Amino acid sequence: MSMTGGNDTEPVKTETTPPTSRRGRKKSSVWEHFTIEEVSGGCTRACCKLCKQTFAYSSGSKIAGTSHLKRHIALGSCPKIKFQNKLALAKVDGDTLDPPKRRYRSSGFSSVFDQDQSYVNLAKMIIVHEYPHDMVEHPAFVAFVHSLQPLFRMVDVNTIEGEVLSLYQKEKQNLIQVFGTMPGRISLTIGLWTTSQTLGYICLCGQFIDSEWKLHRRMLNFMMVSSPHSENALSEAISVSLSDWNMKSRLFTITLDNTCSSHDIYSANLRDHLSNKNMLMLKGQLFVVRCYANILNVIAEDVIASIHGIIYNIRESIKFVKASPAREEKFAEIALQLEILSTKALSLDVTTQWNTTYLMLVAALEYKQAFNFLETCDDNYNEAPTADDWKKVDVVCTYLKLLYDSANVVMAAADLTANIFFHEAWKTQAELTNATLSEDTMVSSIAKEMHEKFDKYWKDCSLVLALAVVMDPRFKMKLVEFSFSKIYGADSARYVKLVDDSVHELYLEYVEQPLPQTLAYVDQGEANHANGDDKNVPTTSMPAADGLQDFDMYLSELAVNQSSKSEIDQYLEESLMPRIQEFDILNWWKLNYLKYPTLSKMARDILAIPVSMVDTGCSIFSSGTGSRVLDEYRSSLRPETVEALFCAKDWLQYLPTMAEPPLAAVVNMET
Template identity: 45%
Template sequence: METVPNENNALVNLDLQPVFLDSPNNMEATPNKRRKKKSIVWEHFTIENVGAGCRRACCKQCKQSFAYSTGNKVAGTSHLKRHIAKGSCPVVLRNQERDLSSPFSAPPKIGSNAMNPAIEPPKRRYRTATAPFFAFDSDRCRHEIARMIIMHDYPLHIVEHPGFMAFVQNLQPQFDMVNFSTVQGDCVATYLREKQSIQRLIEGMPGRICLTLDLWNSCQTTGYVFVTGQFVDSDWKIHRKLLNVVMEPYPESDSAFSHAVSSCLSDWNMEGRLFSLTVNQPLSEIGIDSLRGLLSEKNPNILGGQLLLRNCLARSLSGIAQEALKANHETVKKVRDCVKYVKTSESLEEKFLSLKQQLQVPSTKMLALDDQTQWNTTYEMLLAASELKEVFSCLDTSDPDYSKGPTGEEWKLVENLCTYLKLLFDTAILLTASSIPTTNTRNW
């Protein structure tokens, strides 16, 4: 039975022929699906086909033609805008001159389009970066003000100063200015938040804590004991936190430090977790016995207070250095007077440097006066002077006013003194370094 073809089962053979949309023969037959041109230049130009795949733009005024497209490459419209906007077209230029020569025409304004109102200058398009939006947070601003006062030790009344109030209001008019009582409460709240953070660190430490006591006396003869804690966390990171500042009306009493330690242990719940106690203050035997008894009572595993130290290592190093300098006081004074003589006059210092160049002394040290309250500056002064001793020895030949400096034996004594002080100096530098390896780090 022969099947009658219908629309459901019919087999249709289509001969597909390629259609060249861009060919000249099909240009008129093929509908133009390009988007509508929006540039202002097309009010003054027309597009003409001059060959296969080649089109040019023709000016309606002067009939000049310009390149527009060749194949898939499009020349753009910038050169067309310059032709009509900058007077390159002779017809437009003649119209402008005729309008300017009329006695009834007003002079065009600079920067306006009055010279050719039909033509708009090309507009530049700039990409503007979108600035991130930050929502104003009044509570965070109050927190930052409290943090600023605590960090820089500003008075609380700074928030009521007219200058500060005007600055904040101009910076953010939406911010409601705080008063003395408000900022005081914010500072206390900041302190409590920081205390809770340190409390969590202390509770999470796997070992014990070391305390250091320092005393500061005010002009009202009232003392303040600063209690600092050092401990190592589970990641072997060293922490150093100021835990308490305890006011002591009678700082010279034997029980002043015992009271500060007892308050700290009770405030931070550290009974039984104290490892050692370092006191940076001379104490009497009664005061030491009082501290040792407190440690034995609050910390029964502290070996009966045997780890109680009189001074920390830094203070011990300073004491040794001060004793060495005191034993050689006369020699150190001679060197200090020589350095002072050179440093008090620019002309003498220039003469000293000139003499150093003549003698070809290889030292790169520079002379500097010391601070007698800091032994490290005295060591640096002695070290620089000892390396420049040849210049000091010859200075009296060029400067008759220069008194006799140290003798050869005294310079040798200075060199020996610097040799011993260098050991203390290097140790102190190691202690004050920004990062100190923990005990589980070994250097080979």
């Protein structure tokens, strides 16, 4: 018997109690939940006492029965019963409710409706998917939610904004507790945002390695400032952020994403302003780092801009070929006649992503003869580049490939620890340096343009990159010596000594100025003691009765000589680890913490330096250069709301509940 939620016939305002059975049995327990309403035509309907929904019961002498009424109660179809969890399945006067024919099982899902939790979930949805707050007032959205859950009371704009701020504060307190157990220092990245107005924002993220040797990056603040490009604004924002997160004494480095011309100004002012408030390691030589992804983008975009006229012709040529299937077929026939066996397909680029422009040029190069031939046989086409143009594109692609491959290696890394960047940077520096010496004037002119900018980056950041690769037990100082010989030639010894001196000087600073112990370090110290590695604990030995007193003296002298050698020297003198692709550098330091207790602290901070501001798994090519622009909607919000939206979105992605939908594998049906 099908159920209906209403009837076109107006009901008669008459209520009766259901009749008892002819055999004198007591009435079914279902009538505790229903009453009988008479309607015109001699028909009656059963009305649910709780939700007021009506169902067919009798039509003349034909009675529909009560099975469908029992299912309404037993299956929880009644909103009042379903969401208030008041279903009563007890036997009443010897009669029981019929069991449902289908049972629904859910995983991790409660049938009890929770208004407050629904508000939290709505706030999370708005934060994570960047929906506007006023969507809670959109009639279509309100109707949709009501169709899913009639009991949900939709909130207004002010209330949902309050939920967003509350969620932000809760997650912030959780993150503060995480930072409270952070064993090392923190490094910051600083991104600049502008608005359509005169105001702007500074985005600060912190990167660190926790006590389990896991790398983390979290957004700390998204602060509005009147002049985001001012060095005073940067230093003030950093100071406020460090105070806000109780990390004034833990700042290690900052990484900037800005243009080459302003970098020196930023570096000098930030060092001067913050050195009075924070103890900078190695006299501030490592303090300001430049974003590797940013320098790749700046150089690539500048080189592409230098041949913009040629690229315009290539774009127009591809558009011409793809304008119709007939032209594409004709072009394919020409390529076949010329025996061009390319596997690359012609495609237009996305002008804001230089990697797509590079791929467009590489494919077009393989069809250059076809484009030239097409111009001779089609009067409508006259955009083919000249022979000199194609040669210039070839040279540009050769060196764009260098940047493209480097970017892809970085993006493929599971963890963006600082050690991986030295390999890419030194190879790029060496290639560009050699290319500037080319006898081909076209090659040398393009290479000089690229080398000028990358050489500035190399001079600013090569020390940071070198220190990071020294902390890689597969390379240590050996790769620095090898790579510097390729770059500096006979003068390399001087640069190698600079890195070696810096490594030892930084190590001594860690020996003399250790961070205050955190809970994680206390636990590890106790573990050291438990494993007999506490050198301060006096030891006793059994008297030698085997006539080897001289041997004992030898061992004692050997121990003194070994203990006089520092951890850093022991580490550098040991053999290199095998260069396996699956090598986990963070796990290696975790396993060797007891062997190098001080050096491992230094390695933890150095490896956590964010050499690139692009997160793991994100595209370097679309990161852009310079400031990013806040959209009109978010520009209109209060600054504290904007900060809550940006920070909470970043934090929520790391929660286990956000990893996969909580209702995945919700319903299984059994018959």
